[in-house]
Amino acid sequence: MTKPVLEVRGLSKRFGALVVSDGIDLSLRAGEIHAVIGPNGAGKTTLIAEICGGLAPDAGSVHLNGRDVTGLPIRARAKMGLARTFQISALAMEDTVLQNALLGALGAAGRPWRFFRPVLSDRSLRVVAEAALDRVGLSHKAAARTAELSHGERRQLEVAVALTLTPTAFVMDEPMAGLGTEGGARMTALLGTLKHEAPILLVEHDMDAVFALADRISVLAGGRVIASGPPDAIRADAAVREAYLGDEA
Amino acid sequence: MTRESFVNLALLTALVAVPLWAWVAGEPFTITLATRAVIFALAAVGLNLALGLGGMVSFGHAVFFGLGGYSMGILAHHAQNFLPLYDGLIVIEGTKSMPVIWLVAIVVSALAALLIGLLSLRTSGVYFIMITLAFGQMFYYFAISWRAYGGEDGLSIWVRNDFPGLNTLAPIQFYGLCFALLLAALWLSARIARSSFGLVLNAARQVPGRVETVGLDGQRAKLVAFVISGAITGLAGALFADLNRFVSPTMFSWHMSGELIVFIILGGAARLFGPVAGAVLFVAMEHVLGDLWDHWHILLGALLLVIVLFARGGLIGLLAGKARNHD
Numbered sequence: 260m261t262k263p264v265l266e267v268r269g270l271s272k273r274f275g276a277l278v279v280s281d282g283i284d285l286s287l288r289a290g291e292i293h294a295v296i297g298p299n300g301a302g303k304t305t306l307i308a309e310i311c312g313g314l315a316p317d318a319g320s321v322h323l324n325g326r327d328v329t330g331l332p333i334r335a336r337a338k339m340g341l342a343r344t345f346q347i348s349a350l351a352m353e354d355t356v357l358q359n360a361l362l363g364a365l366g367a368a369g370r371p372w373r374f375f376r377p378v379l380s381d382r383s384l385r386v387v388a389e390a391a392l393d394r395v396g397l398s399h400k401a402a403a404r405t406a407e408l409s410h411g412e413r414r415q416l417e418v419a420v421a422l423t424l425t426p427t428a429f430v431m432d433e434p435m436a437g438l439g440t441e442g443g444a445r446m447t448a449l450l451g452t453l454k455h456e457a458p459i460l461l462v463e464h465d466m467d468a469v470f471a472l473a474d475r476i477s478v479l480a481g482g483r484v485i486a487s488g489p490p491d492a493i494r495a496d497a498a499v500r501e502a503y504l505g506d507e508a
Numbered sequence: 509m510t511r512e513s514f515v516n517l518a519l520l521t522a523l524v525a526v527p528l529w530a531w532v533a534g535e536p537f538t539i540t541l542a543t544r545a546v547i548f549a550l551a552a553v554g555l556n557l558a559l560g561l562g563g564m565v566s567f568g569h570a571v572f573f574g575l576g577g578y579s580m581g582i583l584a585h586h587a588q589n590f591l592p593l594y595d596g597l598i599v600i601e602g603t604k605s606m607p608v609i610w611l612v613a614i615v616v617s618a619l620a621a622l623l624i625g626l627l628s629l630r631t632s633g634v635y636f637i638m639i640t641l642a643f644g645q646m647f648y649y650f651a652i653s654w655r656a657y658g659g660e661d662g663l664s665i666w667v668r669n670d671f672p673g674l675n676t677l678a679p680i681q682f683y684g685l686c687f688a689l690l691l692a693a694l695w696l697s698a699r700i701a702r703s704s705f706g707l708v709l710n711a712a713r714q715v716p717g718r719v720e721t722v723g724l725d726g727q728r729a730k731l732v733a734f735v736i737s738g739a740i741t742g743l744a745g746a747l748f749a750d751l752n753r754f755v756s757p758t759m760f761s762w763h764m765s766g767e768l769i770v771f772i773i774l775g776g777a778a779r780l781f782g783p784v785a786g787a788v789l790f791v792a793m794e795h796v797l798g799d800l801w802d803h804w805h806i807l808l809g810a811l812l813l814v815i816v817l818f819a820r821g822g823l824i825g826l827l828a829g830k831a832r833n834h835d
């Protein structure tokens with residue numbers, strides 16, 4: 260078996276009396292989509308924050324490409340190619356769509372300390388930013404103000420910014436949230452192609468998308484992984500049905 | 509040409525035409541008023557880099573204004589009294605040379621901004637406002653107690669400082685100098701706003717979390733912006749002291765910090781020319797209304813209220829319409 264790109268070992272975190280991560284073990288291998296599902300408040304976003312560096316776990320470790328990154332700040336993990344998308348879009352609303360993508364390209368290129376040259380005239384950055392917008396189908400909106408985008412387009416832009424980082428792993432927090440049937444289908448198709456560039460840890464509530472995309476699924480409830488395995492096994496798991504899936508599956 | 513650049517150009521034209529007219533018509537007081545407006549504009553252009561672009565509401569920019577003022581005051585004081593500034597292993601003399609004074613003002617303000625920024629940027633929001641205000645008060649009281657340089661009474665400089673090739677005592681020539689520096693600062697701000705650094709700063713203001721997740725250091729960008737901002741406001745302080753041939757602790761007072769913020773809000777935050785429009789409007793109101801009524805600040809307050817409630821884009825916003833993205 261190939262070495263995992265991203266690995267989480269014994270991750271634990273509590274907020275006061277509330278246990279949000281309870282000894283979580285998880286891995287993400289090259290070429291796969293590993294979905295993490297679970298009811299509201301299960302600790303999915305918290306897990307992502309611990310993986311990406313926004314939140315320090317009480318115990319356990321996070322490994323990226325075999326390297327322990329548990330103590331590293333968000334910035335350092337991003338530079339190592341960990342690309343996160345947010346559950347609630349985190350975009351510069353006053354800026355244009357292209358500028359948002361350029362910010363990612365700038366981070367990837369690692370040269371923010373340029374004070375005079377217009378960033379828009381930097382060819383190499385533009386190429387990266389425009390290619391990312393093209394991938395998610397937002398090229399035609401490049402010059403629009405981000406505040407003017409529809410909800411679905413903002414989700415696409417989130418993914419585009421992640422793409423500009425040429426990631427080694429994606430960590431996505433509900434990229435389908437609030438997308439209609441059509442938008443959801445388009446996003447599903449996009450993620451299906453992205454996983455060949457970098458594996459995706461996909462937190463998602465949309466079960467159609469999850470079962471269409473995931474190579475493996477882990478179910479989180481009360482901060483614990485209560486089941487993990489291929490989609491068919493998860494669908495059949497009684498405990499999962501009780502905790503989460505209900506009649507949906 | 510966009511409507512905003514048209515408005516900007518009109519403003520610049522007025523800032524050239526009015527003093528020239530005053531010069532021809534022999535109205536030196538009008539030139540002095542214009543100089544005051546231009547210097548305030550320069551100080552506010554500095555502040556706007558921190559406030560408008562970086563989202564750092566500094567209520568302590570009078571520190572840099574005052575440091576610039578005292579840089580001029582102390583250097584010129586020693587020069588006019590033929591007392592060396594420092595008499596030890598080496599002797600450092602005072603100076604009456606504007607370029608040297610400006611350089612000192614810029615370096616001193618930048619260093620102070622670095623220190624204040626390092627400490628203040630650990631906080632944000634209302635705490636940032638309060639901590640910068642506290643720094644302002646510290647400098648204010650320090651200046652009051654600094655007897656060697658006049659304490660509460662401040663320092664008078666007998667003759668305006670020199671600039672190579674110019675007669676700085678001629679109001680129109682000193683005005684030209686200040687106006688040129690304002691143009692330079694505007695040019696610098698415009699470049700910065702469109703640069704890579706500006707993009708980071710802009711995003712750090714709007715979505716700090718995003719900046720970190722793409723591997724960039726938003727806090728450091730803010731610190732650098734704060735330093736540049738302080739340096740520009742410091743330069744304006746040196747000019748202001750030269751205009752009045754006088755420095756006093758009031759340059760450090762929180763009223764001054766507040767006025768700089770008022771200029772930006774009046775003119776339009778995050779607009780390149782907002783601080784210029786605001787400073788010009790303020791000086792005009794101060795002159796016209798101040799002559800009629802001692803309590804003209806009440807009207808200023810009412811105007812601010814109207815702008816904050818109904819016209820967030822300030823004067824530039826009213827004249828030029830919605831902000832367009834720089835591209």
Ligand SMILES: Nc1ncnc2c1ncn2[C@@H]1O[C@H](COP(=O)(O)OP(=O)(O)OP(=O)(O)O)[C@@H](O)[C@H]1O
Binds near residue numbers: 274297
């Ligand atoms: N900073 C915090 N302090 C205290 N409690 C927190 C904090 N952040 C999250 N929580 C709590 O931790 C639990 C897990 O939250 P989390 O956001 O990780 O859930 P989630 O699985 O992402 O839910 P959703 O599906 O609604 O996005 C929730 O009960 C939440 O209220």
Ligand SMILES: [Mg+2]
Binds near residue numbers: 303304
């Ligand atoms: Mg969540």
